[in-house]
Amino acid sequence: MLKILVVEDDTNTRKLMCAVLKQNGFEPYGAEDGIAALQFMETQHVDLVVLDLMMPNMDGYELTRQLRLSWETLPILMVTAKQEPQDKRQGFLAGTDDYMTKPVDEEEMVLRIKALLRRAQIASDRKLTVGTAVLDYDTLTVSRADQVITLPQKEFYLLFKLLSYPNMIFTRLQLMEEIWGMGTETDDHTLNVHINRLRDRFRDWTEFEIVTVRGLGYKAVKKR
Structure with missing residues (x-):
């Protein structure tokens, strides 16, 4: 089972989160503050950390x-x-991957944890498989059978992001900050151009498509 460390100074909250994680097939451990968490991780492998912000000592x-x-x-x-x-x-500047505010929806927390673990596995492999298509992060290529397409960097990162979370809707701002960086002056037009280029390149592919969600943003959908 995947090991998750919950770092939370409130005992009841920590126990509740660990119980929820255990019910969902994880192996949870608890630590009351940052110092205890670091001591624990010196001797134990951990696959993911859930941590509170306001804690004593650290x-x-x-x-x-x-x-x-x-x-x-x-x-x-x-x-x-x-x-x-x-x-x-x-929080993001310090290095977190995701951020939730209390009171926490338990189901959403589990979904976010699963998404983060899946993303970590993808990052480790540096490849993403969608049907018969393979996205290779190191070569910026999308391939299937004997067909290989090399994409410009920003187009590849955009496609990789969308396909890493199929059916998840990303707002335009989320995508611009993720691909071009926080505080970017990139506008909707630039993002739309990149989306349209990707659609043109993969118009005949049956593995996936990029869908516009009116008023919200975009999502990638697996076709098969």
């Missing part, structure tokens, strides 16, 4: 920075009552 921001020094690719999910945009931004 807050979640500092714990995330410390984790990134030794476990660069470890998936991290911040869960906190702090809801201001600057708090979320600070």
Whole structure:
């Protein structure tokens, strides 16, 4: 089973989160603060960390920075009552992969954890398989049978992101910040151009398609 470390100073919250994770097939462990979490990870392998922000001895921001020094690719999910945009931004700058605000929807937390673990596996393999199509992160290629298409970097990253989470809707802002960076001055037109180029390139492919969700953004759909 995949091991998940829950770092939360509130005992009841920590126990509840561990119980939910155990019910969903994970092997959860608890730590009351950042120092205890780091001590635990010195002797135990962990597949993902769920951590609170407001904790004694070491807050979640500092714990995330410390984790990134030794476990660069470890998936991290911040869960906190702090809801201001600057708090979320600070969390991502510290190195978290995802961010949820309390009160936490248990089902959503499990779904996010599964998505992060899947993303971590994809990042480790650096390849993504969709039907008979294979996306290779190192060569920026999409291939099937004897057909290979090499994409410009931004187009590849955009397609890889969408296909890593099939059927998940991404807003235009999410995609622009993910592909072009936070604070980018990239506008909707640039994103639309890249989406249309991808649609033209893969118009005849039966493995996937990019769908516009009116008023929201885009999602990738597996055809078979």
